[in-house]
Structures are given as structure tokens and as C-alpha cells.
Amino acid sequence: MSSVAEKLARKSSSSARTPQAKQVRLKLVYVDFWSAVKLSFLVMVALGIVLIVGSFLVWMVLAQTGIFDTLSGLYGEISGEDSFSITEIFGLGQVLGIALVLAILNIIVGTVLGAIATVLYNLSVRITGGVLVGFANQ
Structure with a gap:
């Protein structure tokens, strides 16, 4: 005869095994147009902010390291002009203005x-049947 302790030990050792992973397979057959447009807009706004901040940081690094002065001196030696300054052409305002327009x-x-892309995907689903996506619970 088994004792209660042996039954509990057997039960706990059998529950220690990992359960089978549950898998779900879904087909993506439609992408909502306005949701995709809103998502792409937000992603592009974030990339625009990155472009503007990146342009500012690159200009600041170039200005602080003296690259602009070196390039102005090099151009002055080549062309013979002494009063040329590259920061007149590529000033912070001009660089940020161009970055803003590009953003x-x-x-x-x-x-x-x-x-x-959303419209093309929704049209292609009629031909292909959609994309099969699998999810697993681990």
C-alpha cells in the first residue's frame, strides 16, 4: 500500500515535466487601411525626429572638433581666398532647415x-490567401 506522501511525491514529479507547448496558426487575410496609415505616419514622424536630432548632433560635433575651420583653411589655400568660411554656407540654421524639410x-x-503597401497587400490576399502566422506558448 502506498502512503499519502508517496502519492504526493509521484504527483509532484509528474507535474514537474514541462507541458506541451500550445501552438496556434492564424492567417493574416486583411490589414486595416487606417491603422496601417496611422502606424506608418507615427514611424515616419519618429524617423523625422531622429533625422533632425542627428543632423544637429553631427553639425555640433563637426563644429566642436574644428573640421569646419580646417576645411575653410584648405579651401582658402586652394582658391586663394582668405575670407571664406564654410560655416556661412553650412550654418546651423541652414542645416536644421534642410533637415526639417527632408523630415x-x-x-x-x-x-x-x-x-x-496596405492596399497592395489587401489586393494580393485575394490571390494568395494570406500569410500563415504561427504562435507558440512556451
Whole structure:
């Protein structure tokens, strides 16, 4: 005859085994147009902010390390002009202005491309049947 302790020990050792992983397979047959447009817009806004901040940081590093002065001196030696300054052309305001214009263009183009990709995917689902996506619980 088994004691209660032996039954509990057997039960705890059998429950220590890992249970089978549950798998679910789903087909992605439709992407909501407005959700995809909003997501692509937000991603492009984030990338636009990264572009502006990155441009500012690169300009600051170049200005602090003296690269602009070195390039101005090199151009002055080659061309014979003594009063040339590269920061007159590539000043912080000009660089950030160009970065802002590029960021706005990227936001517009990226959002439109996200919308086009969504429409193309929703049209291609009629032919292909969608994408099979598998999930596993581990």
C-alpha cells in the first residue's frame, strides 16, 4: 500500500515535466487601411525626429572638433581666398532647415508608401490567401 506522501511525491514529479507547448496558426487575410496609415505616419514622424536630432548632433560635433575651420583653411589655400568660411554656407540654421524639410518630405512619402503597401497587400490576399502566422506558448 502506498502512503499519502508517496502519492504526493509521484504527483509532484509528474507535474514537474514541462507541458506541451500550445501552438496556434492564424492567417493574416486583411490589414486595416487606417491603422496601417496611422502606424506608418507615427514611424515616419519618429524617423523625422531622429533625422533632425542627428543632423544637429553631427553639425555640433563637426563644429566642436574644428573640421569646419580646417576645411575653410584648405579651401582658402586652394582658391586663394582668405575670407571664406564654410560655416556661412553650412550654418546651423541652414542645416536644421534642410533637415526639417527632408523630415517633412519623408513623413509624407513614408505615409503614402505605407498606404500603398496596405492596399497592395489587401489586393494580393485575394490571390494568395494570406500569410500563415504561427504562435507558440512556451
